[in-house]
Amino acid sequence: xxxxxxxxxxxxxxxxxxxxxxxxxxxxxxxxxxxxxxxxxxxxxxxxxxxxxxxxxxxxxxxxxxxxxxxxxxxxxxxxxxxxxxxxxxxxxxxxxxxxxxxxxxxxxxxxxxxxxxxxxxxxxxxxxxxxxxxxxxxxxxxxxxxxxxxxxxxxxxxxxxxxxxxxxxxxxxxxxxxxxxxxxxxxxxxxxxxxxxxxxxxxxxxxxxxxxxxxxxxxxxxxxxxxxxxxxxxxxxxxxxxxxxxxxxxxxxxxxxxxxxxxxxxxxxxxxxxxxxxxxxxxxxxxxx
Numbered sequence: 001x002x003x004x005x006x007x008x009x010x011x012x013x014x015x016x017x018x019x020x021x022x023x024x025x026x027x028x029x030x031x032x033x034x035x036x037x038x039x040x041x042x043x044x045x046x047x048x049x050x051x052x053x054x055x056x057x058x059x060x061x062x063x064x065x066x067x068x069x070x071x072x073x074x075x076x077x078x079x080x081x082x083x084x085x086x087x088x089x090x091x092x093x094x095x096x097x098x099x100x101x102x103x104x105x106x107x108x109x110x111x112x113x114x115x116x117x118x119x120x121x122x123x124x125x126x127x128x129x130x131x132x133x134x135x136x137x138x139x140x141x142x143x144x145x146x147x148x149x150x151x152x153x154x155x156x157x158x159x160x161x162x163x164x165x166x167x168x169x170x171x172x173x174x175x176x177x178x179x180x181x182x183x184x185x186x187x188x189x190x191x192x193x194x195x196x197x198x199x200x201x202x203x204x205x206x207x208x209x210x211x212x213x214x215x216x217x218x219x220x221x222x223x224x225x226x227x228x229x230x231x232x233x234x235x236x237x238x239x240x241x242x243x244x245x246x247x248x249x250x251x252x253x254x255x256x257x258x259x260x261x262x263x264x265x266x267x268x269x270x271x272x273x274x275x276x277x278x279x280x281x282x283x284x285x286x287x288x289x290x
Contacts, residue, residue, distance in 0.1 A: 008079035010087065010107045012100060014119015017091040017222070018197030020051045024119045028054040034086035036078050038063035038071070040099055044090050063087065063099055072102050079112045091222075092121050097141045097167055122196055123165050126224035129203050130163075130191035133229070137163040143176060150176065154183040156253050159246060159267050164227040170194075170219045177212035180227060184208060189228040195221040238268045240278040247279055 011030055016022045031037060031049055035058045039045035042062050049056060063071055079085055087094045087103060093116070094100030107114050123139050140157065143150045143166060157164055168176050173192070180190070186209025194202045200221065204214060208227070238246075243264055250260035261279060265272040 008082050008112045009084050010079055010103065010112055010114045011085065011117060012094045012104070012114070013086055013088045013117040014093045014121070015048060015088050015091055016197070017120045017122050017125065018195065018201070020048070022120050022197060023048075023052060024117050026117045027119065028052045030086050030117055031056055031088075033084065034058045035083040036061065036075065036085045038075060038085060038087045038103075040064045040089040040094075045088060048088075058084075058086075063103070065099060068099050068102050072106050075103055076106045076110055076112070079107055080110055092123075093119060096121065096123065096139075120197065122167070122193075122222070122224050125196050126191070126193035126203075126226050127163065127165055129193060129196075130226035131205055132163050132189060132191060132226055134163065136161075136229075137165060139165045142167045142169075145172065147175070147179070150179055151183065152252075154179055155249055158183055158249075159230050161229045161232060161267070163229050166225045166227070168223045168225055170221060170223055173219050173223055173225075174212065174215040176225070177208055177215050180225075181208035181212050184227065184230070186210075186212075191226045192219070193224040193226065194219060196224065198222075232269070238270075240281065243268060243270075243275050243278045244282045247275065 011034070013027055013030055014024060015027065031052070032054050034056070037045065037056050037058055037060045039060060040063060042060055045060065061071065063075070075085055087100055089098035089100065092098065095104060104114055127134050127137055138160065140153075143153055166176075177192075180188070187207045190206070190208050190211055192204045192211055192215070194200075194204070198221070204211060246264045246267065247257070247260045250263060251257055255263070257279070261275045262272055265275045268275070
């Protein structure tokens with residue numbers, strides 16, 4: 001059967017995050033049969049296919065952060081023409097802090113079917129190994145590189161009750177953990193997961209202050225940080241100034257004031273009217289702009 005006889009299909013394929021033996025069984029078959037293989041790094045793809053003992057028969061193209069915008073239309077054209085396109089990134093699932101979102105969105109817009117070959121995920125692996133609550137969590141990806149922007153993002157997460165998962169580069173881990181200890185508190189529990197599924201896999205657990213001191217000595221490898229969510233405040237624990245500050249943080253992050261007030265009321269365990277009154281009082285007491 002030729003490509004023209006089939007409807008186009010975009011396949012997002014998970015790849016090993018460390019141990020190549022973790023490759024999903026379908027991956028080899030999809031690599032061998034795809035009309036087009038879009039790879040974040042074609043050299044890594046070559047090493048992967050060699051390790052799996054498979055040969056790609058379709059066209060191999062690069063698809064990475066630098067050419068996502070320009071290459072997406074070309075891949076969508078192939079998909080609408082009936083091609084079977086396989087997208088693989090360096091490790092884990094495409095689109096999760098890796099290229100893929102733009103292509104998926106463009107394919108969906110053209111009514112192209114999108115499916116996946118499920119595979120290893122650093123996010124879920126780190127979460128499961130962390131020893132922290134896993135019933136509710138949120139993934140924050142990489143924090144901003146600049147210190148001020150990083151602090152702003154962390155302050156947005158300060159009252160998040162769900163377990164938080166971040167990616168981080170090893171050379172920035174020390175600064176990031178120090179900033180987390182400053183914003184979340186030195187005793188907030190966390191886990192630093194390093195080189196998951198690889199030979200030197202390590203999971204270091206402890207308070208953020210303790211982990212920051214450990215990271216100051218230097219850490220290598222691929223890093224995932226899991227942080228315990230904020231404790232639920234008892235009703236009345238937060239004073240008016242803190243309620244107003246939390247509303248402002250949410251507004252600066254893009255939320256409308258009404259939504260921010262409702263969210264802070266839930267976090268604080270107080271009526272919305274109490275938060276609203278605090279915001280209005282703060283506004284009325286602010287000095288006039290000259």
